[in-house]
Amino acid sequence: MKEIINKYKNKIYIFNTLKNKKELFIPINNNLIKMYVCGPSIYKKIHLGNCRTFIFFDIIYRYLLHLKFDIRYIRNLTDYNFKLNYNVDKNYYIYSYDMKKKILKFYKILQLLNLLKPNFEPRVTNYIYEQINNIKKIIKLKYGYNLNKSIYFNIYKYNKNFREYGKILNNIDISYNRNKNNYYKKKNIYDFSIWKNYNYNDLIRWNTEWGKGIPGWHIGCTTMSNKFLGEYFDIHGGGIDLKFPHHECEIIQSNIINNNNNNLAKYWIHTNILTINNKKMSKSLNNYILPYDIIKGRYRITDNININPLIIRLYLIQTHYRNNINFSYNNLRKTINIYYNLLNIFNKIKRIKTQNITSSYINILEIYENCYNSINDDFNIPLLIYNLNKINNIIDECINNVLQINKSDLYKLNKILKYFIIDILGLKKEKNKKSINIKKIINNLLKIRNEMRIKKDYIYSDKIRDIISDYIIINDN
Numbered sequence: 521m522k523e524i525i526n527k528y529k530n531k532i533y534i535f536n537t538l539k540n541k542k543e544l545f546i547p548i549n550n551n552l553i554k555m556y557v558c559g560p561s562i563y564k565k566i567h568l569g570n571c572r573t574f575i576f577f578d579i580i581y582r583y584l585l586h587l588k589f590d591i592r593y594i595r596n597l598t599d600y601n602f603k604l605n606y607n608v609d610k611n612y613y614i615y616s617y618d619m620k621k622k623i624l625k626f627y628k629i630l631q632l633l634n635l636l637k638p639n640f641e642p643r644v645t646n647y648i649y650e651q652i653n654n655i656k657k658i659i660k661l662k663y664g665y666n667l668n669k670s671i672y673f674n675i676y677k678y679n680k681n682f683r684e685y686g687k688i689l690n691n692i693d694i695s696y697n698r699n700k701n702n703y704y705k706k707k708n709i710y711d712f713s714i715w716k717n718y719n720y721n722d723l724i725r726w727n728t729e730w731g732k733g734i735p736g737w738h739i740g741c742t743t744m745s746n747k748f749l750g751e752y753f754d755i756h757g758g759g760i761d762l763k764f765p766h767h768e769c770e771i772i773q774s775n776i777i778n779n780n781n782n783n784l785a786k787y788w789i790h791t792n793i794l795t796i797n798n799k800k801m802s803k804s805l806n807n808y809i810l811p812y813d814i815i816k817g818r819y820r821i822t823d824n825i826n827i828n829p830l831i832i833r834l835y836l837i838q839t840h841y842r843n844n845i846n847f848s849y850n851n852l853r854k855t856i857n858i859y860y861n862l863l864n865i866f867n868k869i870k871r872i873k874t875q876n877i878t879s880s881y882i883n884i885l886e887i888y889e890n891c892y893n894s895i896n897d898d899f900n901i902p903l904l905i906y907n908l909n910k911i912n913n914i915i916d917e918c919i920n921n922v923l924q925i926n927k928s929d930l931y932k933l934n935k936i937l938k939y940f941i942i943d944i945l946g947l948k949k950e951k952n953k954k955s956i957n958i959k960k961i962i963n964n965l966l967k968i969r970n971e972m973r974i975k976k977d978y979i980y981s982d983k984i985r986d987i988i989s990d991y992i993i994i995n996d997n
């Protein structure tokens with residue numbers, strides 16, 4: 521096992537958005553990998569497009585764990601927005617408690633989709649003062665200026681010294697012309713706020729020397745990634761829609777705060793979007809699908825019965841992460857078959873009778889090679905699933921005695937399936953559910969109800985009657 525891991529852990533290729541090409545992955549600190557992923561805006565509903573990103577980075581995390589790297593994985597929680605209707609001065613407790621409930625809901629969805637928890641999930645509002653300190657640094661270095669009590673990052677100055685903003689991840693030329701007519705009267709149209717002044721309608725705000733307000737969104741991620749992973753780390757990830765301006769802003773802030781030119785992370789990875797009817801799934805377009813609604817059968821995909829959340833997981837990973845998924849119920853329905861075919865391998869493999877032969881007809885090495893090479897090639901999960909299905913065919917041939925396999929190779933075949941289907945793709949073997957004996961449950965409920973009626977506890981006895989009246993007719997007279 522150790523040999524296999526060592527063979528493949530140095531051969532991971534990642535499409536690095538920073539360089540706009542595929543590169544061999546070489547961690548900054550030998551076996552330690554630090555990864556930061558932009559997390560959800562917790563006050564909004566988490567839709568399927570968001571889940572796609574989080575599931576994909578969960579697979580990277582699982583794979584790196586499988587390869588026995590030491591990993592520090594941080595995914596933040598954005599838990600404020602100035603439009604939220606809370607007065608934090610007076611009711612911080614209520615605000616914080618409500619956000620906590622939303623966070624638990626988010627965890628529940630990710631748990632159903634079988635995501636591992638990152639090492640730490642910082643809430644942005646817990647690090648306001650660290651953000652204010654970073655803003656002070658940017659002002660002190662004269663890259664931040666005060667305009668009507670908001671603080672803006674001076675892109676004109678940054679580009680005069682570095683000439684990079686716009687080109688770092690997005691490769692676009694932005695105009696350096698000072699646009700005097702922009703709405704906020706900023707020095708340059710691309711200047712972005714690192715601190716937003718408080719308006720009378722804003723209920724969420726903090727006090728600073730330059731007035732009340734909230735930190736800009738970009739400074740939150742720079743601050744938290746710097747705080748927990750240092751000024752330069754291995755992987756920074758997120759959805760492709762965050763590439764510009766969010767990630768580009770994170771980079772230039774970090775370069776100024778830390779006085780370096782590291783661009784915050786060595787490898788930048790971006791997942792493509794999920795569209796529905798070829799339009800991006802988003803809250804603003806109101807065309808989003810909530811994972812819960814599919815699971816609870818609120819959409820007509822499985823005749824309104826509950827769908828296993830892991831089928832949704834598989835659906836979202838069977839397209840390469842750099843390609844767009846155009847959501848369709850038809851394809852989701854097809855995934856049900858793919859899912860059960862994959863999971864059924866574990867039942868089928870038990871039916872193989874091993875042969876007492878020194879060498880099998882099966883090339884185990886080639887099977888290992890195919891699986892590891894596909895995931896090592898920029899996390900090509902569709903190719904990995906294709907290769908796992910090829911194993912499925914081999915197993916069929918072993919069952920039918922077309923191919924012969926010995927004990928040791930069967931053991932290795934079992935291992936590789938467990939590694940990739942369970943540990944890395946994060947699917948789960950189905951447990952045999954014991955059939956529920958409804959008749960027995962109803963009889964027990966009837967007994968309890970009779971005892972309650974004797975005690976004249978009619979509130980609960982009536983409640984039980986309401987529940988079981990769907991199954992039997994109760995005649996108390």
Ligand SMILES: [Zn+2]
Pocket residue numbers: 557558559741766
């Ligand atoms: Zn971010």
